[in-house]
Amino acid sequence: MRLERLDDLLVDWLPRQRWFAGKDRRIDGISVVSDTELVEGDPSLRHVILAVHQDGGTDRYQVPLGVRSELPGRLQYAAIGQLGDGSCVYDAVHDPGLTRVWLENMAGNVDAGPLTFRSITTIDTELESLASPAEQSNTSLIYGDVYICKLFRRLTPGINPDLEVSIGLARAGSKHVPELHGWFSSDLGGTLSTLGMMSEFLRSGTDGWQLAGTSVRDLYAEADLRADEVGGDFAAEAERLGAATADVHRDLAAAFGTGEMSQAEVGAVAERMHARLVETCDVVPQLRPYAGRLTDAFDALEELDGPLLVQRVHGDYHLGQVMRTDSGWMLLDFEGEPVKSLEERRAPAHPLRDVAGMLRSFDYAARHLLVNGQAFGGDRDQLEYRAQEWADRNRAAFCRGYAEAGGIDPAAHEVILRAFEFDKAIYEVLYEARNRPSWLRIPLGSIAALSTRAESGYLAS
Template sequence: MSLSARTSPDDARLLDVLRDWLPTRRWFPAKGQAAELSPVASFALAPDVTILLVRARAGSIDVVLQVPLVLTDEPSPEALGTLDGRTVLDGAHHPAFLRAWLAAADGPGAEVDVSAARVVSGEQSNTSVILPGARPGILKVLRAIAPGENPDVDVPRHLVDVGWANVPAPLAWLQAEWPGHDGDPVTGYLGVLAAFVDAAEDGFELACAYAGRAETFAPLAAELGAITATMHVALVEAYGVDPSDDGPEEVARAVAARFSWALSAVPALARFADGVAAVVAEVRALSSAPPRQRVHGDLHLGQVLRSHDTWFIMDFEGEPLAPLAQRTRPDLALRDVAGLLRSIDYAAAVGGLTGADAASWTADARAGLLRGYGGGDQTLLRALELDKTLYEAVYESRNRPSWLPIPLAGLERLTG
């Protein structure tokens, strides 16, 4: 079923209860900024369960946030506040919300125990809740919601339909209609429940552990490369390829634009100007590029799981704050490979390797990944990895300055 939003005087009152709490959430998109918050609408999922939609605006950020809430007559140390004498609780992992969500959702369903739910730690842009049971699942509550087909629902469903087995299968999903920014109704997804992958290890944590032991990651990287290649084949089967022929010029323009943007944010990157220009020139000299297709769009080691000696790829949502059209636009499959290569550099650093030891470990793992994937145009791959590394340099300078040496080392290698 699809939910329809309502507007109520209680929406503004609930938002007042949440104003101090919202900016403290890891998924709040306007960290450190004076955001303007306003109620959009709400969904009455059950008598004591409400989903409040809040519009958050700060600078270039303008998003609608989903905030599940549970109201109860019982006091609680986890209370966010009170409304008319009732306790207001964060509902994302509350059994009452989970029970109501499952009752309203579409899909084949799951056999889960909502009373034993637990939140996945470390989540940032969304909230994921593990639901154990006879047919366990993991519910992703989308925090920044947008109109249209959410890739994290749409892509896994397509991949399962064409028989690709290395993605957690969607078990349930919830659509809704709410007022858009112009007041007209829009429709999109609020969340998705996917099959839980048991005995799973996070790909990034696994790679960091291998790096910490100075143990080769190449065999596992080769397997991941091979799985990634089959994913790209399955995505072509499911979505086809883009008939337009943009060629390598689009990649060259994008890298040049990325460098200009990065340089304005981090002036110290000026020393890489000649190297970036050389990479751009090499791309422009190419006579052709592979056709663009549907890709993962944000693939790195933190988006993969290792379970029962195989890899599973998840989180097809892309960058949640990016426009939906940008997240679903056909791209070069090698962009996903570039993301994995960059993640290997990060795993080496976080795992504690430095200097020659880091260079040797990453070179070995990178070679394994590319061997498993089956290669690809090295000029294009270098350009796409450079594009990603420039983005990382800006991100780290703004958010984790102590990590800035990781992308800087990557730039040294890619522009040398």
């Protein structure tokens, strides 16, 4: 198959994929970085890495391509187009007849051209896959109810932090992360780079965001009850989640070590927070009334005496990154924020950065149903009060569980926590203003509420 003939098809197809990062820019050209045949015959499977050129820059993408002489109806939705010889090319992740090769190659520790497949457990190779519809930046293949194989679509040279952290936590014996089974890699520009990883599928797991949303709905439906009186009260789970987070932070410290951030480095962090505040106030004038209080919070961080402890952390921590299973809370997706460089995602940080991310997630969980316009009985102001009550209760429970399980006590380090949370909320303000204006009132409302108690009672329920 000559990939050059696919250029026109891919230029049309790529921008329609959720994982493609350049939707708002014209594609200037596509070139093939590697093309490896993994399955011969009809159908065949070719593992392709593309270089997509846009606005003077280049991004690399992983695109497994299936080729059939005739595409069956069940795969029509995955079609990319028809080649010059009349054969059909399609996104192979949707074809369970082809994707078993990932299991087989990992189980056999196969080297296939530039691709290296490795396993650290015994792998069942007889399972069929289903492509998960849930993700945005990656594609996950679920094999039976045993494995989940994450394919990184947009590739960054180097070992992906999710794989690196998963290996470290496996060696540390962490009980709150899925078991790692294997991975596969390739050379990108002279650097061994992660293409995908396969982990335990949490068959009994329920997404933390979903559980929290159910609790909030229960509260809204019971207008006369307090958050601690409703059957769906989430506080006990929030406390257990805090404890699990502390356990994983302890395992991360054991696996990767700890360090110190000097006072000068802390000052540099605070300066970046100040700069983000100024930029966001210029774009979103509604933030300006709170600028003084936010500036005070960042100044307080800069004025702290002595160095701060740093270690590897999750880096993109929120309710969508955790699952409640029969055996407790599990933490997922240690890839870090995709928009940041690999170096930034791997850099040690203060553990309360993760805590602040989860506190922001509780605020979003409490308010997003109101923003979405879902109908609930009761006065609007009353519902807003309930949302704040729910968020406060669960924020306090999470921090309590984190501290009691041995994590840094958030209540004793409110200057650090406040700065991280305000900085995250400012990022959210800018994001929502640019992408979801109707959601802007969520971070603005949080900043307003937190600002009124910045002097005391910051974590009070």
